[in-house]
Amino acid sequence: MASLDALMLARIQFGFTISFHIIFPALTIGMASYLVVLEALWLKTKQQVYRDLYLFWSKVFAVNFAMGVVSGLVMAYQFGTNWSAFSDFAGAVTGPLLAYEVLTAFFLEAGFLGVMLFGWSRVGPGLHFFATLMVAVGTLVSATWILASNSWMQTPQGYAILDGRVVPIDWLAVIFNPSFPYRLAHMTVAAYLATALVVGAAGAFHLLRGRDDAAIRTMTSMAMWMLLLVAPIQVLIGDLHGLNTLAHQPAKIAAIEGHWENRPGEGVPLTLIGWPDMEREINHFAVELPRLGSLILTHTWDGQFPGLKSYPRSDRPNATVVFWSFRIMVGLGLLMLALGFWSLWARWRGSLYRSRALLRSAVVMAPAGLIAILAGWITTEAGRQPWVVYNVMRTADAVSAHDATQLGISLALFVVVYFVLFGAGTVYVLRILAHGPAEQAAEDEPQGGPGQPHQPARPMSAAPDRLDTAPAAPTTD
Amino acid sequence: MGIDLPLIWALIILFGVMMYVIMDGFDLGIGLLYPFMPGKAERDTMMNTVAPIWDGNETWLVLGGAGLLAAFPLAYSVILTAFYLPIIFMLLGLIFRGVAFEFRFKASDARRRWWDGAFIGGSVVATFFQGIVLGGFVGGIKVTGRAYGGGVLDWLTPFAVFTGIALLVAYALLGCTWLIMKTAGDLQARMIRLARPLSWGLLFAILAISVWTPLANSDIARRWFSAPNIFWFAPVPVLVAVAFYWLLRALRGAPHGGPFLLTLGLVFLGYSGLGISLWPYIIPPSVSIWQAAGPPQSLGFTLVGALLVIPIILGYTGFAYYVFRGKVGDGYE
Numbered sequence: 001m002a003s004l005d006a007l008m009l010a011r012i013q014f015g016f017t018i019s020f021h022i023i024f025p026a027l028t029i030g031m032a033s034y035l036v037v038l039e040a041l042w043l044k045t046k047q048q049v050y051r052d053l054y055l056f057w058s059k060v061f062a063v064n065f066a067m068g069v070v071s072g073l074v075m076a077y078q079f080g081t082n083w084s085a086f087s088d089f090a091g092a093v094t095g096p097l098l099a100y101e102v103l104t105a106f107f108l109e110a111g112f113l114g115v116m117l118f119g120w121s122r123v124g125p126g127l128h129f130f131a132t133l134m135v136a137v138g139t140l141v142s143a144t145w146i147l148a149s150n151s152w153m154q155t156p157q158g159y160a161i162l163d164g165r166v167v168p169i170d171w172l173a174v175i176f177n178p179s180f181p182y183r184l185a186h187m188t189v190a191a192y193l194a195t196a197l198v199v200g201a202a203g204a205f206h207l208l209r210g211r212d213d214a215a216i217r218t219m220t221s222m223a224m225w226m227l228l229l230v231a232p233i234q235v236l237i238g239d240l241h242g243l244n245t246l247a248h249q250p251a252k253i254a255a256i257e258g259h260w261e262n263r264p265g266e267g268v269p270l271t272l273i274g275w276p277d278m279e280r281e282i283n284h285f286a287v288e289l290p291r292l293g294s295l296i297l298t299h300t301w302d303g304q305f306p307g308l309k310s311y312p313r314s315d316r317p318n319a320t321v322v323f324w325s326f327r328i329m330v331g332l333g334l335l336m337l338a339l340g341f342w343s344l345w346a347r348w349r350g351s352l353y354r355s356r357a358l359l360r361s362a363v364v365m366a367p368a369g370l371i372a373i374l375a376g377w378i379t380t381e382a383g384r385q386p387w388v389v390y391n392v393m394r395t396a397d398a399v400s401a402h403d404a405t406q407l408g409i410s411l412a413l414f415v416v417v418y419f420v421l422f423g424a425g426t427v428y429v430l431r432i433l434a435h436g437p438a439e440q441a442a443e444d445e446p447q448g449g450p451g452q453p454h455q456p457a458r459p460m461s462a463a464p465d466r467l468d469t470a471p472a473a474p475t476t477d
Numbered sequence: 478m479g480i481d482l483p484l485i486w487a488l489i490i491l492f493g494v495m496m497y498v499i500m501d502g503f504d505l506g507i508g509l510l511y512p513f514m515p516g517k518a519e520r521d522t523m524m525n526t527v528a529p530i531w532d533g534n535e536t537w538l539v540l541g542g543a544g545l546l547a548a549f550p551l552a553y554s555v556i557l558t559a560f561y562l563p564i565i566f567m568l569l570g571l572i573f574r575g576v577a578f579e580f581r582f583k584a585s586d587a588r589r590r591w592w593d594g595a596f597i598g599g600s601v602v603a604t605f606f607q608g609i610v611l612g613g614f615v616g617g618i619k620v621t622g623r624a625y626g627g628g629v630l631d632w633l634t635p636f637a638v639f640t641g642i643a644l645l646v647a648y649a650l651l652g653c654t655w656l657i658m659k660t661a662g663d664l665q666a667r668m669i670r671l672a673r674p675l676s677w678g679l680l681f682a683i684l685a686i687s688v689w690t691p692l693a694n695s696d697i698a699r700r701w702f703s704a705p706n707i708f709w710f711a712p713v714p715v716l717v718a719v720a721f722y723w724l725l726r727a728l729r730g731a732p733h734g735g736p737f738l739l740t741l742g743l744v745f746l747g748y749s750g751l752g753i754s755l756w757p758y759i760i761p762p763s764v765s766i767w768q769a770a771g772p773p774q775s776l777g778f779t780l781v782g783a784l785l786v787i788p789i790i791l792g793y794t795g796f797a798y799y800v801f802r803g804k805v806g807d808g809y810e
Contacts, residue, residue: 086554
């Protein structure tokens with residue numbers, strides 16, 4: 001029992017540190033691409049509003065990027081401190097993929113981030129746009145490597161086991177494993193959605209407060225178009241990802257659906273809500289829609305797929321957790337879809353910038369994309385259990401042999417430090433957002449350089465200084 | 478198989494760790510010197526000397542972790558498990574420090590004091606526990622099968638605590654001599670006065686570790702003191718003596734970059750000495766780099782990316798130091 005407690009603590013600690021971390025890269029990915037679009041529009045139309053928005057969002061991007069780097073430092077070591085048996089067993093595959101992710105991130109930081117954040121007056125517009133583009137591409141390539149590593153743990157292939165350890169045989173097969181394309185598409189689109197919701201909420205916030213100018217309107221409008229366009233695509237990708245999971249990890253699907261067993265000749269119902277009970281192997285308080293489960297997962301009226309009871313108890317993921325985390329993700333996704341269509345209707349009626357109900361909903365939905373990302377990751381990671389590498393290595397065999405006390409101490413420290421520091425960071429970002437974009441800021445903006453406060457090697461120095469002492473002043477310092 | 482991939486990777490990681498020690502060493506040292514310099518203006522100046530470069534310095538720590546996992550997964554898993562608590566403390570210290578760095582400049586006067594405290598505390602904790610890990614590493618790690626075989630607090634030895642303190646002295650001296658190079662006037666004069674006792678402290682630490690290590694470990698003693706090795710390795714202590722004498726002399730005149738370069742030399746010699754003591758064991762005293770290496774497919778695959786990107790990082794780092802060369806003035810703007 002003591003070892004189980006230590007395992008649980010190790011899992012909670014990893015889950016906590018990675019959950020904090022993923023929020024920042026997700027927004028980094030989305031914002032980098034958004035900045036590319038803004039700069040492209042500025043180059044094409046020469047309308048000042050796009051440049052104002054670019055400068056505003058690049059400040060948020062800078063703070064967010066810095067917090068991603070700091071929280072990522074911990075992740076490079078967690079695999080060894082907490083999962084040493086896994087690192088020894090599978091490090092030959094996951095290590096190089098992680099190393100490439102790190103190398104990509106540094107290549108990007110070394111090469112283009114400085115130009116993007118501080119180079120407006122130093123390089124020509126074409127080169128500056130190229131730097132922004134490369135930063136966006138870099139964030140996507142970084143995501144590609146880390147998702148290849150995670151997907152390999154979900155659907156491993158391209159390896160052999162020699163002397164009890166994984167040896168990569170075919171790197172292309174390792175990287176392009178069966179779940180990788182779906183996970184990459186799903187996560188990238190999720191990052192775009194989460195960013196669109198944050199941008200839209202910032203715009204709606206200012207409209208509600210009575211600030212109604214070109215920059216605010218443009219960012220609200222762009223965010224709502226993005227939501228309308230991308231939320232349906234995400235539904236489609238999610239469906240394809242689900243089918244892929246059914247083909248390769250059917251136990252995860254059974255847990256997500258709270259599906260215990262098939263009745264002969266009958267379609268599987270969709271359990272809308274309920275409380276899966278792992279001990280008694282039933283769902284309490286279940287509300288079911290007949291045959292809809294079959295329709296969603298097999299795209300036929302009476303198709304069947306394996307229930308949890310067809311797996312030994314020791315091989316089942318915790319259905320109570322993934323059933324609910326999945327429903328949180330899907331529920332939020334449907335709300336995003338609804339917000340997108342609502343905005344279209346309001347736009348058609350000419351009330352997009354005036355409908356207080358719509359704008360309030362957009363503000364409330366600000367964190368919805370990020371919460372959906374966390375819920376989705378909990379679903380896919382808890383749904384992989386009890387395996388760390390699916391059907392190859394169990395999580396219980398992957399953990400370092402620590403006792404519960406030291407894991408408890410370090411977990412408590414992580415919780416305190418993360419909430420204090422990243423809490424301060426979040427407050428700071430919210431302050432920048434509440435401040436809003438400065439009009440015609442481009443000409444006044446200090447460009448940084450040797451001996452000046454805004455210095456290229458520190459992404460966060462792109463953000464305004466001393467915002468808290470002069471909240472309403474323009475951002476010249 | 479003409480190429481010795483584990484050897485190449487060991488050299489890359491040794492190089493990365495050395496880059497980390499000498500580069501993050503002096504900016505951690507700034508935090509260690511903060512308690513001696515209570516004024517706001519001088520603290521601003523001190524921080525400004527490292528502001529453009531500090532996060533690039535920590536690049537090497539992330540690269541070291543990822544490189545170790547990619548090339549030597551066994552060493553990565555055993556070492557990080559053995560030093561679980563010190564490494565967590567070190568990481569939390571570095572996080573605290575990194576965030577304090579940015580928010581200090583953006584804070585009001587009342588809150589700046591809080592961030593100053595976070596900066597000092599983070600620097601002290603990160604440095605001390607790096608030293609603990611170093612001492613524990615030299616002292617050896619117990620391995621059972623393919624896993625760490627020791628206890629929770631095996632790292633807490635008198636030797637490791639001593640190396641923790643020794644690293645505090647070394648980083649403080651690096652920070653001190655860095656400031657001698659980068660500042661002028663009163664701040665520089667106070668740093669020159671502070672550098673002398675710190676230099677003696679570092680010399681004492683190097684001597685103590687050089688005596689303590691072979692006394693505690695007969696294999697290391699044999700390696701250093703048996704012929705013909707003793708002739709090959711004799712330049713290391715001789716160069717330490719020369720560098721130290723030169724450092725004290727440089728501090729007497731009107732010093733500029735000399736003391737910093739000589740301190741870097743001392744740190745590099747100490748690092749080489751430890752390398753000589755431990756080579757080729759990546760988990761001392763029993764597991765060599767060849768035993769801990771991953772399969773050649775993994776080492777070769779990752780080497781391509783490393784050889785492509787590391788020169789770019791070096792070039793960019795050099796460029797940043799070149800751009801921000803020269804003395805830093807008072808105040809922030």
